[in-house]
Amino acid sequence: MYRFKSSNYISVTALLIALIFVVGYLSHFISISSQEGIFQISDALLLSLACLIEGPMMLVVGPISGLLIDVSSDAVQYLPATIIIHFLMPLLIIMLKKIINWPYLLIFFSSFLTLVYSLYDLILFPILGFSEAEIKPLIISDLIINSIQMVITFALGAFLYWQLNLINNRSGHRIWNDTKYDYLKIKSKIN
Template structure:
């Protein structure tokens, strides 16, 4: 939590949240099936950024961007499940990437989107749940492919470029100053 002491970290969190909201808003017009299902391209970027950026930044951004998008699209009833799904996606990708490869963690996190099927079944019935299942299967495939592709690109840029996309070392002095408080 020492990173949250940095104004740069907080501003970057806001910028990433704005980027995710923008991508999610633009991609909401990509409809699947009978017009009810939305293909969310921001999830792939969200998963790729989790593998790149350490700390709670993406947890905060993930919760904020899905809440804002659900409000914009009028899906107020989906806010609770969207928040839970993004928290699970963050936790699975963040912690499972240490044991599996980041590719396996991204795929496992994408599977959390299937919770929308169960939620839709309880709220709206079988017909909506089947439509949601088709939508989520496409969403999982797109999120996994996009997440893995962007993750590979981000890691290569960070390894081979002088100007890194993200460098967590710039926040270590906040940790050192908080360790010497007592």
């Protein structure tokens, strides 16, 4: 958390929130089916950036950008699930980075969290007044749509990570260089 003492780090966090929000808002108009299935590119961008960027930044970026996307696209009923899922996605990557050193596998495991929306719908649909007969086909179609979203999130997230990491390495870590915040780590240990 020492990184958040830097105004540059906070600015980059805000910039990434805005970038993921814009990508998510624009991708809201790309529909998977005639129902409410949305092809959400922002999840792939979130996962690829979570693999690239060290530290807690994406734990803040994910939930806030997801919140903004849901509010702007009139999906307020999904806010609790979105905030939890978009917090858990980068958290899972951060936790598994210590065990697994292959980012594509981290993106793969984190993309499974998109299926939590189907579990959330099991809770949400009865609250919205759907009968049990109506819920079953809705959950099945929702599970199919979220499975497609999971595959797209993994494939696009892996591709974006590959490209961003390639550019970052070729440019001498101009996209992201976590060592420029090391002075704050040393400073926080002294205090």
